[in-house]
Amino acid sequence: MKAIRLGNKIVRTLVRDRMYYPDRLIVDTFGIIVRCGVLLVLYWYVFSLNDGMINNTTYIVAAWSMFFYFAFSVFRLRDISRAIMQDVQSGNVEILFSKPVSYLSYRMWWQVGAGLYPFLVISLVGTIALALIVGLPATMSVGIFIPTVVLVVFLGTLLSLFLYAVVGLLAFWIEDINPVFWIVDKTVMILGGSYLPVALFPDFMYKIALWSPFGASQFITHTVYETWATEWVMKIGIQVFWVLVVAIIVSVLFAKAREKVSVNGG
């Protein structure tokens, strides 16, 4: 109960903080428009060269899949890696260790709070804009769509936080986690469908995207595919499996990291 109250306080405080500084939201929105917009134009051109359909996927589906990826990336959950690294490098970790909170859950709430406002705003505005520009894919009219999207976003959030927390915790041993972060982040981007929608992947890569935790953290991009109505149970099951496995890895790693702590100074 206390953890929820604290989490709620962190999220509300940070959302208010983000609202004080709308310039950050404008920068985020501009970034999304540029990156996602350019890709959408390119895909529109490529799809139009192929009569509007590639590998049984329409342009509308590809566009929404890509938009979901970028909207979710605005959440910036991956920043938890660098936040942990900075805590370790600066010694700030000691301040949080002296408080009656779990360091990791505090950091996770913090990350959610920091990204929630831009995520919600960009998702809402982007959804309206994309619906007007390219239309809605058929799966969005199925009753199961909204509840499963909410569930997938929730599980994807947990899995992303855990995955990137593992990377961040490595800072207790190697201090500079940037090379590891780069590998993990690019893997998530590729398997999540940042460059190419997963539906267009060759079979072996699709299987990696489906069965790896990196791809599973971005299953939000799968929700617009026509197969979603028949595959959502399996995909949510995969997410739950990886959430549990990576959570165990995080907690074991954190317990080791606590013993390893040697903060600067003294």
Add this chain to the structure above:
Amino acid sequence: MNSDSIIVSNLSKRFSFPVKNPSAGWVKNLFAPETKEINAVDDISFSVKSGERVAFIGPNGAGKSTTIKMLTGILFPTSGKANVLGLDPSKDRKKLAYQIGTVFGQRSQLLPNLPLTDSLEFFGVMYDLTDKQIKARVAELVDLFDMGSFINQPIRKLSLGQRMRAEVAASLIHKPKIIFLDEPTIGLDVVAKKSLRDLLLKINKEENTTIFLTSHDVGDIESLCDRTIVINHGVLIKDLPTRELSQVFVREKNIDITPETTFDEFPELPEGINYGAKDKNKITVVVDINKIGVQEALRKLLDLFKVDDVDVYDTDLETVIRNIYESNPTRQ
């Protein structure tokens, strides 16, 4: 008689880290590096009573902060035991955190972009206070720390003195029984230092909060703490009332000599006496009392100079502390 808040028995902390061996290959350095060990804290024992104000001092790298971090559950000791308010900090970190406050002078715990009031409320929630309790305690702290003029300003816009008051206030939101302060006055001007010291004395008196402080500032030690523990190279070398610090460690006396007219020459001084300052209107000599007694020194000085006035006084606390730091550590 007050009960013990802190009991430390034979506490040690050893850090080991890999060191590169230039003569070994990179494979050996990577997979089987040589390690170096440092005894940051070496078998120290002491206790602190509830409501005491204790200065825990030593030069840089003496082991002060490491000790505080073990007492607050941040670091795990290599050996020995620490008991803070009946709890083992390494096992009961969260339970203990509800009863202690920490201020690290070189790090901020406040939320930089938000008004101070948000940080205080945030910590109130962290310490599981009800909304009503938070409101009442924030009002109390704002009044006590005179923060009304800047309570609604973002932290990053506060002066360093205001920020440090806010840091201490935030660490007191849950009325801790002990407050650990690691160099709380670092970087503050004299006015801000005095203000912070007065506040700490006030909360010690009004709320019986135990104060455990590390500082390089002699003013903090003299004006705040009635007891001083000295640590050097990880070894506890002295634990005594602050007022006795000068008496126990004094190795020198200063003598100011005012001439009848003016000093025209400065003759060589006997062994054990050295010039501290030479001026035609006043000279100061430093007497090493291990080599020559004050009475003997005065007699010899009166033979050398025609004097109008003589003033004998102890070395200031800062010099005393420097002497302690420069001496080889000898376990108390």
